Amino acid sequence: MAEDFKVTPWEVSGEVDYDMLIERFGTKHVDNALLDRMSKYGELHPLLKRGIVYSHRDMDWILDRYDAGEKFYLYTGRGPSGNTHMGHLMPWIFTKYLQDTFKVPLYFQLTDDEKFLFNEKLTLDDTKNMAYENMLDVIALGFDPTLTKIIIDTNCIKTLYPIALKTAKKITFSTARAVFGFENSTNIGSIFYTSIQAAPAFMVSEIEGKNVPCLIPCGIDQDPHFRVARDIAPLLGYYKPALLHNKMFPGLQGTDKMSSSQPNSTIYTTDTPKQVRKKVMSAFTGGAVTVEDQRKNGGKPEICSVFKYLHFLFEEDDKKLEELMIKCRNGEILCGECKKSLADSMVNFIEIHQEKREKARDKVQDYLFCED
Amino acid sequence: MAEDFKVTPWEVSGEVDYDMLIERFGTKHVDNALLDRMSKYGELHPLLKRGIVYSHRDMDWILDRYDAGEKFYLYTGRGPSGNTHMGHLMPWIFTKYLQDTFKVPLYFQLTDDEKFLFNEKLTLDDTKNMAYENMLDVIALGFDPTLTKIIIDTNCIKTLYPIALKTAKKITFSTARAVFGFENSTNIGSIFYTSIQAAPAFMVSEIEGKNVPCLIPCGIDQDPHFRVARDIAPLLGYYKPALLHNKMFPGLQGTDKMSSSQPNSTIYTTDTPKQVRKKVMSAFTGGAVTVEDQRKNGGKPEICSVFKYLHFLFEEDDKKLEELMIKCRNGEILCGECKKSLADSMVNFIEIHQEKREKARDKVQDYLFCED
Numbered sequence: 133m134a135e136d137f138k139v140t141p142w143e144v145s146g147e148v149d150y151d152m153l154i155e156r157f158g159t160k161h162v163d164n165a166l167l168d169r170m171s172k173y174g175e176l177h178p179l180l181k182r183g184i185v186y187s188h189r190d191m192d193w194i195l196d197r198y199d200a201g202e203k204f205y206l207y208t209g210r211g212p213s214g215n216t217h218m219g220h221l222m223p224w225i226f227t228k229y230l231q232d233t234f235k236v237p238l239y240f241q242l243t244d245d246e247k248f249l250f251n252e253k254l255t256l257d258d259t260k261n262m263a264y265e266n267m268l269d270v271i272a273l274g275f276d277p278t279l280t281k282i283i284i285d286t287n288c289i290k291t292l293y294p295i296a297l298k299t300a301k302k303i304t305f306s307t308a309r310a311v312f313g314f315e316n317s318t319n320i321g322s323i324f325y326t327s328i329q330a331a332p333a334f335m336v337s338e339i340e341g342k343n344v345p346c347l348i349p350c351g352i353d354q355d356p357h358f359r360v361a362r363d364i365a366p367l368l369g370y371y372k373p374a375l376l377h378n379k380m381f382p383g384l385q386g387t388d389k390m391s392s393s394q395p396n397s398t399i400y401t402t403d404t405p406k407q408v409r410k411k412v413m414s415a416f417t418g419g420a421v422t423v424e425d426q427r428k429n430g431g432k433p434e435i436c437s438v439f440k441y442l443h444f445l446f447e448e449d450d451k452k453l454e455e456l457m458i459k460c461r462n463g464e465i466l467c468g469e470c471k472k473s474l475a476d477s478m479v480n481f482i483e484i485h486q487e488k489r490e491k492a493r494d495k496v497q498d499y500l501f502c503e504d
Numbered sequence: 505m506a507e508d509f510k511v512t513p514w515e516v517s518g519e520v521d522y523d524m525l526i527e528r529f530g531t532k533h534v535d536n537a538l539l540d541r542m543s544k545y546g547e548l549h550p551l552l553k554r555g556i557v558y559s560h561r562d563m564d565w566i567l568d569r570y571d572a573g574e575k576f577y578l579y580t581g582r583g584p585s586g587n588t589h590m591g592h593l594m595p596w597i598f599t600k601y602l603q604d605t606f607k608v609p610l611y612f613q614l615t616d617d618e619k620f621l622f623n624e625k626l627t628l629d630d631t632k633n634m635a636y637e638n639m640l641d642v643i644a645l646g647f648d649p650t651l652t653k654i655i656i657d658t659n660c661i662k663t664l665y666p667i668a669l670k671t672a673k674k675i676t677f678s679t680a681r682a683v684f685g686f687e688n689s690t691n692i693g694s695i696f697y698t699s700i701q702a703a704p705a706f707m708v709s710e711i712e713g714k715n716v717p718c719l720i721p722c723g724i725d726q727d728p729h730f731r732v733a734r735d736i737a738p739l740l741g742y743y744k745p746a747l748l749h750n751k752m753f754p755g756l757q758g759t760d761k762m763s764s765s766q767p768n769s770t771i772y773t774t775d776t777p778k779q780v781r782k783k784v785m786s787a788f789t790g791g792a793v794t795v796e797d798q799r800k801n802g803g804k805p806e807i808c809s810v811f812k813y814l815h816f817l818f819e820e821d822d823k824k825l826e827e828l829m830i831k832c833r834n835g836e837i838l839c840g841e842c843k844k845s846l847a848d849s850m851v852n853f854i855e856i857h858q859e860k861r862e863k864a865r866d867k868v869q870d871y872l873f874c875e876d
Contacts, residue, residue, distance in 0.1 A: 245669055256666055289665045294628055294658055297617055300693030305677070308692050320680050321672030324696030 139353050140313060142250055144391075150186060150352070150379050157355050159187040159377060169195060174233040178448050179226050179378065187352055189362065190374035197345045198234065204345035206230055207332045207373070209241030209283075212262035213251055215400045216269040218478075219381030219391070222445055226378065227349045228273055231280070236347075238280045239332050239501065240270055245285045246329065249321040260286065264496075269401050271492035271499055272485055281501035285328060288502045292331040295338055300327035302364040311356045330361035333373040343371045352377040382440045386416035401489065405479040412438070412475040418460070419467035430463040438470045446477045511725050512685060514622055516763075522558060522724070522751055529727050531559040531749060541567060546605040550820050551598050551750065559724055561734065562746035569717045570606065576717035578602055579704045579745070581613030581655075584634035585623055587772040588641040590850075591753035591763070594817055598750065599721045600645055603652070608719075610652045611704050611873065612642055617657045618701065621693040632658065636868075641773050643864035643871055644857055653873035657700060660874045664703040667710055672699035674736040683728045702733035705745040715743045724749035754812045758788035773861065777851040784810070784847040790832070791839035802835040810842045818849045 137146030139153060154161060166188070167180060179185045194204050208227050210220055231238050244259035251259075263284045270282060285292065308314055308323055336344045348358055355377060362372040383397035391398065399408055418432030418439065433439040439457070447453045459465040509518030511525060526533060534557060539548060541564070551557045566576050580599050582592060603610050616631035623631075635656045642654060657664065680686055680695055708716045720730055727749060734744040755769035763770065771780055790804030790811065805811040811829070819825045831837040 245665075248669055249673055256669060286666055286669075287662075290659075290662050293617075293661045293665070297620055297628060297658075297693055300696070301621055301691050303692045304689050305686065305692060305695060306688040309688075314677065316678040316681075317676050319673050320675045320677060320696050320699065321669055323677060324672070324692050327692065 177229040185378045187377035194347050194374045204347045206238040207348050211243045211247045212266045213247040216266050218399045222381045241283045268489045268492040272488035277498040282499045283501045291502045295331040296327040299330045302367050329357045334370045346373040349376045384415040409475045417467040427463045430461040433457045433460045438474050549601040557750045559749035566719050566746045576719045578610040579720050583615045583619045584638045585619040588638050590771045594753045613655045640861045640864040644860035649870040654871045655873045663874045667703040668699040671702045674739050701729045706742045718745040721748045756787040756809050781847045789839040799835045802833040805829045805832045810846050
């Protein structure tokens with residue numbers, strides 16, 4: 133049963149055993165020693181404290197370099213296949229915390245080429261348009277415009293392509309097939325694609341003509357791309373990129389990853405307050421079948437998606453979260469109350485985000501990288 | 505024995521049976537009917553009359569469209585892995601004849617990315633520098649600068665990449681492996697590459713927003729790339745590119761293809777007159793072992809590389825060539841005389857070419873396409 137899940141850059145299915153994923157992928161736990169060390173640069177983000185950003189590669193090395201005066205840069209991104217939802221925002225919010233804490237540059241890649249290649253139905257115009265829409269959400273989060281550059285792959289390809297070529301030359305079909313599970317029917321663009329996703333991890337070193345450490349905060353599902361990139365980095369004379377992995381943001385219907393394939397389980401940044409409220413009010417919870425039953429036996433916050441949302445993003449106060457859990461287990465609070473409270477928080481968040489998102493339309497030029 | 509040869513875009517080995525290649529590849533002979541038709545647009549080029557440009561795909565369709573007022577464009581190219589040699593010039597000379605005859609645009613692709621990906625030893629700087637050097641030879645041939653644009657892949661990638669993506673999405677790994685003979689150890693850049701070589705065949709249609717016929721004059725060894733491109737063209741709504749294939753230019757040591765892996769068999773456009781003369785004077789001929797024997801029994805022009813050179817490029821007069829063949833067979837002429845005569849012609853050609861090649865350095869900007 134624990135084996136019965138799948139995590140690739142293009143598919144997350146089954147009930148994910150995140151500890152087993154660390155074993156499978158060969159990453160390291162974000163342990164207390166690392167958390168202690170990170171806390172010295174500023175207050176730990178709740179996503180770290182709560183074990184949602186839970187796995188890493190070489191984060192200690194990044195801090196060693198940083199302490200020695202060698203600044204790293206951040207690299208993360210998004211595959212623009214549809215509207216942005218809360219599951220996308222979570223790692224970006226965490227990335228902003230890293231930028232604010234360490235005062236380092238961020239390169240944000242929008243992979244319009246990837247989503248075109250991997251999605252039968254999408255045209256390149258679709259994914260380019262979606263890249264623009266997704267970019268508004270990135271900008272709305274308030275990344276420092278003097279430190280943040282957004283890469284749209286097809287626009288920046290003149291910069292990315294030579295690095296991707298060097299990367300691709302070192303990756304055999306065997307390796308790509310083993311890591312990504314490609315088949316004979318996979319198109320040749322998809323096979324090549326990982327070199328484009330690797331490129332920003334080497335790009336700054338290439339541009340500056342000397343090695344610059346790179347830290348990639350991302351979902352653990354994206355690790356395979358960077359595992360390959362790390363393997364070949366020394367062959368090209370680059371540092372291996374370091375990674376900080378987060379768990380997947382859950383869906384509202386109890387699934388392990390919020391996904392656009394389940395719109396009712398998914399809160400988009402473009403949803404109206406009414407839509408947000410409706411989706412939250414019909415969320416899967418850990419409540420009992422009847423009020424009487426729940427008052428008597430309590431609910432199960434450990435399986436409740438409303439509780440997960442509070443845990444992941446919407447209740448930053450550890451004490452309040454703990455109290456809520458106890459109340460739920462004791463039957464002192466009913467699902468309706470929790471859902472209403474979450475809906476209020478989310479509507480509030482979305483309303484503010486949408487205002488900033490509108491203003492972002494005028495800021496696009498400040499963020500775009502290498503419109504070559 | 506006739507099966508014992510291999511022709512791929514990256515390897516020509518064994519004694520090539522060109523008629524069998526037409527069967528294997530599924531192309532058509534340039535027959536008398538087609539030659540008759542082509543002669544109506546201008547005097548036939550010797551390479552056509554002599555069966556060196558001997559195979560095609562849809563050349564009749566190109567002429568149909570042309571007659572109906574729909575102009576085609578020419579597309580050919582070169583993989584810049586080393587200096588230009590006579591074997592490269594031959595199809596370019598033929599391409600110039602096509603441009604002069606039909607007054608049509610030419611896009612000339614220099615595939616610095618390909619040669620980097622397929623050659624373990626070459627860096628991207630090597631192949632870019634070589635692209636520049638090769639370009640000088642193209643310009644020196646006197647292509648009309650108002651109708652001719654030279655594409656260096658890594659410089660024009662912003663234009664090529666979106667078309668390559670559309671192409672790549674339609675080509676499975678199975679297809680690429682079957683056509684190009686890829687293995688598990690092939691790098692993922694090489695697997696993707698054919699989509700970059702296909703891109704110029706669709707590029708003008710893409711830019712103009714309507715279908716424009718494309719004619720590709722090239723060595724028959726390049727056919728696999730365009731066979732794949734033709735298969736997927738209808739899926740993308742493009743015309744299939746048409747092709748005119750030439751046989752390989754022979755090496756001076758009797759091999760089927762002049763190749764940089766045999767420098768003594770190869771005349772480079774950058775060779776000194778002394779080097780040219782020396783290589784020609786030590787060419788493989790069809791002569792007998794002794795002068796007496798040759799005077800008595802004659803030579804064998806059919807296996808003589810000197811004769812092949814005259815046939816391919818350096819004796820345009822059919823009558824003179826015929827006379828020479830008879831004289832050789834009758835023992836009336838010795839190899840030394842033939843070699844000296846060819847050396848004189850080639851030195852003369854090279855001296856004039858090198859002068860034009862130097863002047864080409866100032867014309868580069870007139871020819872470069874989309875330095876995006």
